[in-house]
Amino acid sequence: DGGITQSPKYLFRKEGQNVTLSCEQNLNHDAMYWYRQDPGQGLRLIYYSQIVNDFQKGDIAEGYSVSREKKESFPLTVTSAQKNPTAFYLCASSISQRETQYFGPGTRLLVL
């Protein structure tokens, strides 16, 4: 089955720790995206990648980093510089820019 997966479902971060959220897709999509969702707010774009080995900052990139070494994978690292990381993180992919985006099941990050 083609789809987009995220792991883990829940992630706990200690103060000062970097953590990495996984996102994998087997839809052969060129574009991939990371969003953050906070209660009562719309989704906000963290980073996006239109093609392998290229990525661009979104609206709230500070404290986050990404890589796109393979078409299928777009991991997101939440660094210690992100002072308020508790949120629900969603990964998405699309055939190309401006096409329908397909979302993963999400990762909920909590700070200990």
Next chain:
Amino acid sequence: KNEVEQSPQNLTAQEGEFITINCSYSVGISALHWLQQHPGGGIVSLFMLSSGKKKHGRLIATINIQEKHSSLHITASHPRDSAVYICAVTNMYSGGGADGLTFGKGTHLIIQP
């Protein structure tokens, strides 16, 4: 930057009722998306439309480009329709790619049996 407003924020209805959720935006777009988010958090894309009307099962989405307004209708609503419905727009005047998407805050729908 485009402003996307949804109404109502919360809606509780009885099974079988006809449901309407509204979305308005402030500047021109190239497409509008309706998304559904279930309690577990996963998001499913329901519609992408740039004009007119689309129908899928009991769901109907319409858009009026001149009025910058879209509606999502659910006919014969059922408790399994309970979810958060999110409107998002692909901005027309941007560099393209994901930086062109703006999301509304969502409408929390509960259908009671």
